[in-house]
Amino acid sequence: MPRQxxxxxxxxxxxxxxxLAPHPNELLSSWIGRHAEFYAVRPLAMLRHGLPEASSLxxxxxxxxxxxxxxxxxxxxxxxxxxxxxxxxNVAPSSRRLIAARPLQFCSACHPGEHEPxxxxxxxxxxxxxxxxxxGDLFRRARGHDRPSPFDRHHGAxxxxxxxxxxxxxxxxxxxxxxxxxxxxxxxxxxPRPLPRExxxxxxxxxxxxxxxLDEVVERRSLPTPANPILPxxxxxxxxxxxxxxxxxxxxxxxxxxxxxxxxNQARFSSAVSEIMTHTCRSMASSQLQLI
Numbered sequence: 001m002p003r004q005x006x007x008x009x010x011x012x013x014x015x016x017x018x019x020l021a022p023h024p025n026e027l028l029s030s031w032i033g034r035h036a037e038f039y040a041v042r043p044l045a046m047l048r049h050g051l052p053e054a055s056s057l058x059x060x061x062x063x064x065x066x067x068x069x070x071x072x073x074x075x076x077x078x079x080x081x082x083x084x085x086x087x088x089x090n091v092a093p094s095s096r097r098l099i100a101a102r103p104l105q106f107c108s109a110c111h112p113g114e115h116e117p118x119x120x121x122x123x124x125x126x127x128x129x130x131x132x133x134x135x136g137d138l139f140r141r142a143r144g145h146d147r148p149s150p151f152d153r154h155h156g157a158x159x160x161x162x163x164x165x166x167x168x169x170x171x172x173x174x175x176x177x178x179x180x181x182x183x184x185x186x187x188x189x190x191x192p193r194p195l196p197r198e199x200x201x202x203x204x205x206x207x208x209x210x211x212x213x214l215d216e217v218v219e220r221r222s223l224p225t226p227a228n229p230i231l232p233x234x235x236x237x238x239x240x241x242x243x244x245x246x247x248x249x250x251x252x253x254x255x256x257x258x259x260x261x262x263x264x265n266q267a268r269f270s271s272a273v274s275e276i277m278t279h280t281c282r283s284m285a286s287s288q289l290q291l292i
Contacts, residue, residue, distance in 0.1 A: 016077070
């Protein structure tokens, strides 16, 4: 009976003779696409050279498992850790709703136009970032005209919020609760007091109780929805600053913000805050036991 080829022999037979180096922060599908152009094949065919079961490049960006990472790394003669860093596979579940389906932003310094095709960078899809992780410059909109942010005076706090959300996405929550969950709660509707004469329920969010400027500049089409939960770039600093302020103040601030709501929204907000408080108390108790 003939011997079956080993996994190593199979991988070796499929290794590409020429491998293009990834750009810093490049997305896996972009890197695969550049290889596809070099070899004059379709991008999905290029991906399936290493992963015959692959359904799409979009899926590969988001859900490669450990075995698939190793197989792809073998075909492209690169370290598995490098392949994994080009994907969103390790992003915490709480942060995944803030990963866009298409590029939202770019850095004019780190995303130069002389590369053809221009590489797509992982950070272009991250809906919590306002600065480039490579150089620290402010991002610009990927489509349409840039709009100046009216929240420049909150820039320092916004950078703290950006770091909190980035830490959670890459390493899991590292503070008393999930910064992504704080962001979600801050975008729930609130009832301002006194009630404005021309009250528009969609306009007022819990975040406006912390960053009052938000109420005046928000537009209906710019507010997040379940289908599109990411704020446009010019409003994002307000949310990031709000996350930083609540995280620094602690759970008591969430309890105070509960009074900004009514009806079902208040009930949902209260339930989420109670869950956060329970988790926080358990974590503190666990930490105290470890010190005994």
